[in-house]
Amino acid sequence: MTATDEARQALARQRTMEITTTGRRSGRPRRIETWRYQADGRYWLTGSPGARDWYANVLAHPEFTLHLNGLDVQVRGRPVTDPGERARVFGEIVPGQDRAGSLESWLAGSPLVEILFD
Template identity: 50%
Template sequence: MSGETATALAQDRVIDITTTGRRTGSPSRIEIWFHRVDGRYYITGTPGRPRDWYANLVANPAFTFHLKVSATADLSATARAVTDQGERAKVFAGLLAPLREITSRPGHAPEFWIASSPLVEVTFP
């Protein structure tokens, strides 16, 4: 991994991901935030409705993680759905700490995130 890529992973937040459609098998690219917690990488969404990107990653965990802010790189990645409630609570505690402006909104308290937000851990081969 280049120094530029490592720096982007350490400081950026906005990326694109390309997943493989669970029904169509076609690639689908979206913009999303990623988070770092205890040296690991995660992707989540706000509490509530199901997300296609999450369903795609559960069905097809291999995807492309596109850096696009401080560096440009297309990284092969693998997603693991985080479903264990204890692990989710620990991850969301770290992930939401710097996002108090979001978690103070109605319906966005940490317990809602833990209960109903999509969450995947991202690893790079």
Template identity: 50%
Template sequence: MTDENSVALATDQIIDITTTGRQSGEQRRIEIWYHRFDGRYFITGAPGRPRSWYANLVADPEFTFHLKQSTTADLAATARPVTEPAEREEVFAGILPPLADFIRTPGQEPEVWIAGSPLVEVTFA
């Protein structure tokens, strides 16, 4: 990994991801935020409706993590769904505080995120 990529991973927030459609097999690219916690990288979404990106990563965890803010790079990555309750609590305790204004709205409380948000840990090839 280049120094530019390492700096971007440490400072940027918004990326694109390209997943493989679980039914179509076609490449699907979306914009999403990522989070850093305890030296690891995570992708999540607000609680509520099912997310296609998450279902795609559960079916095929290999994807492309596209840096696009301070630098551009396409990084091969693997997603690991975080499903164990204690780990989810720990991770959300680390990534939700910067989103404090957002999670104060009804239905967005931390316990709702822990119970009903998609969450994957990202590792890079």
């Protein structure tokens, strides 16, 4: 089994994880806890509507690290800005969230990044 296969299996099992991004201004590592989401057979990072430092960091430096049960994996984030793709992905993610707010609010104000294993 390759490291990528192992990481995909861990990601499928683990919803809460930590990521380390590179600070957009400082260039320093920034580690936070977040949730991953699954939609359209792929994995995503997002959050309720609002600005997120991790998102700004991924925009500036797309490569980041997933920390999955002792496994650290380098991945790349693909920010999703296309309205149609955002609607499809959030259409799967938002209905499953407790107190998520409206789909429209997520579309208007939530970051969306696909996790890519290059």
